[in-house]
Amino acid sequence: MQKNLDSLDLNLLRLLKVVVETHNTSVTAEVLGISQTSVSRGMAKLRDTFGDQLFIRKAHGVEPSELAEKLAEAAENMLTPFTQVLDAYQDFDPQEYTGT
Template sequence: MNIENADLNLLKALDVLLEERHVSRAAARFHLSQSAMSRTLSRLRETFGDELLVRTAQGYELTPRARAIQQELEFILPRLRALVRGGEFDPATSTDAIRVNCTDYAVTVIGTRLFPRLFEQAPHLSLTVEPLSPRTYEEIEHGRVRRV
C-alpha cells in the first residue's frame, strides 16, 4: 500500500469494523447504510490486500493481519485525533481511550484513588485496565505502548 494513495478516512471505519466484527453493527455505529459499509470493507480489503474479516459459522473472525492492524489502530487513532485537535488536551471533553496494564495490587493501591479523580476530570474518557502479560512488554518494545 502506498500512503500517498491511501484514504486515511477509512481508518476509523476499519477500527469500527474490526471492533464490531459485524458489518451491519459497524454501519449503524458509523451512521452508514449496510451496503455502504460493505463497499467500505471491500475498499479496505483492496487497500490492505487482506480479507480482514472472514465469515465463519460463528460470525465474522479477524484475520491475523486484521488483528495486527487493530493493535496498531489503538495506538495511531488517538494520536491522529490529537494532531487534528491541535495537540491541546482538554480532559473535560476528551473521548480518548487509555489502556493501563498493571498488577492487581497496583489497581488496588493506586487505582482506587486515581480512577475516580480521572473520571471526575475526564468524564468521557474510556479506560481499560488489563493485567500485565508478555504481550505488554512486546508492545512497549515495538513502540505501541508508552510507559509512564
C-alpha cells in the same frame, strides 16, 4: 502485498478498527453512522489495499484475520493522539488566548 498507502483514506482505518471491535458490519454501520453498503465498500477497498481477505464471514458476523487485528491496533495507536488533540482544543476560544 499492498498497493499505495498514500491514497488510504483515514476513515477506512476507523472502519477497520470498528469492524474488528464489533465483528459485525451492521453494528459497524450503526456506530459510524453510515450505511451497511458503505461498510461493505470500505471493506472491499481495504482488502484491495492490503491484498488480504482481512475478515472471514461467519454465521453471525465476521472474524478478523491476524492482519486485520494488527492493522486495527496500529490504527488505534495512530488515531488516538489526533483524537486527544482535537478533544483538548474543542473548546478553544481564540479571544481568550493569552500566549505569544
